[in-house]
Amino acid sequence: MAATLQTPAFRSPMVERGGISRIAPLPMNQARFGRHHLVPRSLSLLSQQSLHVIRLARASSGSDQAYGNNQFNSNGSWGLFLWTKQVLNFARSNFVPIALVVGIFLGFTNPIFGQLAVKYPLSKFSTAGIFFISGLTLRSKEISAAVEAWPAGILGLTSILLVTPFFAWVILQVNLSPREFVTGLAIFCCMPTTLSSGVALTQLVGGNSALALAMTVVSNLLGIMIVPFSLTNFVGGEARVSLPTMQLFKSLVMTLLVPLAMGKVLRHCLKSVAAFVDQNRQYVAMISATLLSIVPGTQVSRSKPQLLRVRPENLVAAVIMGLVVHLIFLALNAIIVGAFSFFCGGQESILAKRENARAVIIVASQKTLPVMVAVVEQLRGAFGEPGLLVLPCVAAHINQIIIDSFLVNWWIKKNQMAHFTKQV
Numbered sequence: 001m002a003a004t005l006q007t008p009a010f011r012s013p014m015v016e017r018g019g020i021s022r023i024a025p026l027p028m029n030q031a032r033f034g035r036h037h038l039v040p041r042s043l044s045l046l047s048q049q050s051l052h053v054i055r056l057a058r059a060s061s062g063s064d065q066a067y068g069n070n071q072f073n074s075n076g077s078w079g080l081f082l083w084t085k086q087v088l089n090f091a092r093s094n095f096v097p098i099a100l101v102v103g104i105f106l107g108f109t110n111p112i113f114g115q116l117a118v119k120y121p122l123s124k125f126s127t128a129g130i131f132f133i134s135g136l137t138l139r140s141k142e143i144s145a146a147v148e149a150w151p152a153g154i155l156g157l158t159s160i161l162l163v164t165p166f167f168a169w170v171i172l173q174v175n176l177s178p179r180e181f182v183t184g185l186a187i188f189c190c191m192p193t194t195l196s197s198g199v200a201l202t203q204l205v206g207g208n209s210a211l212a213l214a215m216t217v218v219s220n221l222l223g224i225m226i227v228p229f230s231l232t233n234f235v236g237g238e239a240r241v242s243l244p245t246m247q248l249f250k251s252l253v254m255t256l257l258v259p260l261a262m263g264k265v266l267r268h269c270l271k272s273v274a275a276f277v278d279q280n281r282q283y284v285a286m287i288s289a290t291l292l293s294i295v296p297g298t299q300v301s302r303s304k305p306q307l308l309r310v311r312p313e314n315l316v317a318a319v320i321m322g323l324v325v326h327l328i329f330l331a332l333n334a335i336i337v338g339a340f341s342f343f344c345g346g347q348e349s350i351l352a353k354r355e356n357a358r359a360v361i362i363v364a365s366q367k368t369l370p371v372m373v374a375v376v377e378q379l380r381g382a383f384g385e386p387g388l389l390v391l392p393c394v395a396a397h398i399n400q401i402i403i404d405s406f407l408v409n410w411w412i413k414k415n416q417m418a419h420f421t422k423q424v
Contacts, residue, residue, distance in 0.1 A: 108301065108304060126196065128255050131260045132263040133288045136273070151350050157218060159332075161222060161230075168230070176314065185392050187389065189367065195216065198363040201405060211356060221249065235383070315395075322399055369397040373390055376389050
């Protein structure tokens with residue numbers, strides 16, 4: 001007894017089309033087998049599935065041969081894109097410390113910065129630019145917030161002008177050679193707050209920038225009168241300290257108040273400028289941080305000759321001492337703010353608001369270098385070699401900005417995590 005089955009006849013199993021091998025159509029023929037050659041239907045189906053797999057494999061092989069290089073290039077380009085994006089995100093989130101490190105590196109390796117700093121008042125230009133940007137970004141409601149936070153401002157001014165100068169006497173007890181390093185840091189402790197970095201960092205962290213501006217301007221104006229008193233009592237009573245009060249006052253007005261007022265007037269008169277600044281606050285803050293990096297860069301470039309003459313271990317000791325002093329100031333002001341908030345209203349206190357507390361901690365913990373340089377120039381060698389007096393203060397000035405920039409980045413990431421947790 002015979003059975004009729006449909007079996008594939010492999011007449012032309014492969015054909016060439018466009019250089020790619022493919023399976024040819026397989027017609028089904030009639031074949032006769034004996035009973036002992038009967039083929040199950042499942043085997044026929046299995047053969048068809050196997051041929052389908054072979055067809056896919058051949059097609060895939062041809063595709064790899066034709067497009068393999070393009071696929072590799074595409075994957076490589078995508079990986080490069082992801083890596084570049086990660087680098088840019090890191091640079092954007094850590095822009096302030098990166099800008100400062102780059103500025104210091106350029107100032108140390110390139111003498112042009114020092115020459116420009118001598119020929120042009122770059123520090124004054126950068127400070128004026130920062131305060132002009134502060135005026136552009138200053139909203140009217142922020143001024144109202146600063147007025148409402150006047151107790152926080154008084155507390156910050158007290159710490160800047162009365163509390164932190166006391167550490168000058170503590171620093172003088174340290175035995176370090178040359179003695180000008182210790183004396184210079186003691187003078188640095190008697191200075192008012194920084195002219196630009198405190199405001200810039202407060203803006204970056206989303207603190208009360210108007211409060212930071214108010215403390216900066218008032219402390220520097222009052223400091224003209226209070227600094228001689230602090231130097232006489234904490235640093236050296238035998239040295240008569242006299243400052244050009246009117247000259248410093250005019251310089252601070254032109255560097256701080258005038259650019260701030262110009263920026264605020266421009267924002268108030270031109271609504272398009274205000275809208276543009278508000279829409280691009282991150283990039284405006286980057287411009288402010290770039291201007292901020294000019295100050296330490298020029299100072300390092302100008303101090304490089306004295307820096308190379310000092311024994312490395314003594315310089316490292318002075319740098320560490322300045323770093324420790326700033327960390328003490330941060331901890332002290334954080335304790336003062338926390339105690340004031342606890343004993344004066346708790347959660348209802350002005351300093352219970354995070355933006356006010358952070359503004360006070362940042363601004364009250366920093367000391368200004370330009371005013372210190374002006375003071376040393378007026379001392380006319382009464383406390384030692386001016387270059388050696390200024391050198392550790394340059395390092396302390398740079399350290400405080402770098403440390404506070406990392407603190408600001410930590411606060412920003414903490415805010416982002418809190419916001420993300422709240423959304424979840």
